[in-house]
Amino acid sequence: MDSGMEEMIKLVGLGLDDARVVGIWGMGGIGKTTLASAIYAHISFQFEGCSFIENVREVLENGGLKTLHEQLISEILMEKDMKVGNIGSALSTIRNGICRKKVHIVLDEVDESTEFEKLVGELNWFGFGSRIIITTRNQHTLIRYGIKHIYKVEELGEDEAIELFKSKAFKKHQQMGGYGELVHCAVKYAKGFPLALKVLENYKPYEEKEWYFFTPRDRKYKNGKRPNRAAGDGYWKDFDSKLRIESNSSNTQI
Structure with missing residues (x-):
């Protein structure tokens, strides 16, 4: 396991009961998605539901929040072709259908144009031990979201x-x-x-x-x-x- 993985595992804090958001930031092409994918593959079996949404920025540009919510809910509930009417009904489904589940969610390539609550709702909707990982090129996105556990991806030596x-x-x-x-x-x-x-x-x-x-x-x-x-x-x-x-x-x- 390389140093980036080791540091991220510490920040994720497996075994702790809090629901936690961890941020990964760095320049484009630096390896944020690769690191998030490695973590996802390494720990996802420990959760009741999982979702990895790659390139959130592109998903929002092409299909909007509706497409993102449908993928998120379908993957966590393991039900194909889930449909939601609007943002309100999608968040209601997340709150009531995923309520208190221990989940692992990765939101890849997020920018600060969308509020965190509109992406996945409130953190306290999820069960103890839930982990959400956000990757972004902009550290201010993580600061705006109030994320305290942050890892910066550095260039390779x-x-x-x-x-x-x-x-x-x-x-x-x-x-x-x-x-x-x-x-x-x-x-x-x-x-x-x-x-x-x-x-x-x-x-x-x-x-x-x-x-x-x-x-x-x-x-x-x-x-x-x-x-x-x-x-x-x-x-x-x-x-x-x-x-x-x-x-x-x-x-x-x-």
Whole structure:
């Protein structure tokens, strides 16, 4: 179990009788949903009813509170295609139908445009030991909701990022071999963001037929603005994979 999971388990406070809301906040792509999903999978069996609503902001934009409430009630009561008439009837169903149940709810990607009470009702409607986890990009959302138990997701350290990238991009038991410097470049480019690493991991250097090399901005195209080459700290350029490319730092072929 990694440090984020351990810290979240402490904040969730399993075994305590209070009904509690725990907030997770951080920048987009930092791993909030991944952490909330891991916690959900780890503890949901301990509850009478569970619901994980992914990307609440998008759900509200596309279907409104009615869609969110129908998913929430259906998942907790384990009844398919539950329908609600309006916000009032939905909250009444939550209060009376889920009353005093020990539940675990995850509301992913919430912003402060919607009041907490309109999402799930009053916290005291739920049974002792209930846990609601909210993920958001805005810490002020959690403060506005009066949430005291808050975890901030930090960027991965270099070693953690490298291990994550290696575990996804390379086959089991496969060594990086001559791709060590390429992996370090990819990790540096991702800047510790798990989502960026997830995108980069789809590039399998040992399977790819098209090859590219990276040129730092201060070495070539110093003032270049070509969008097809620009990549933050430098530029990517394709080249013939049969050419011999050597690393300046290790003097070995890549």
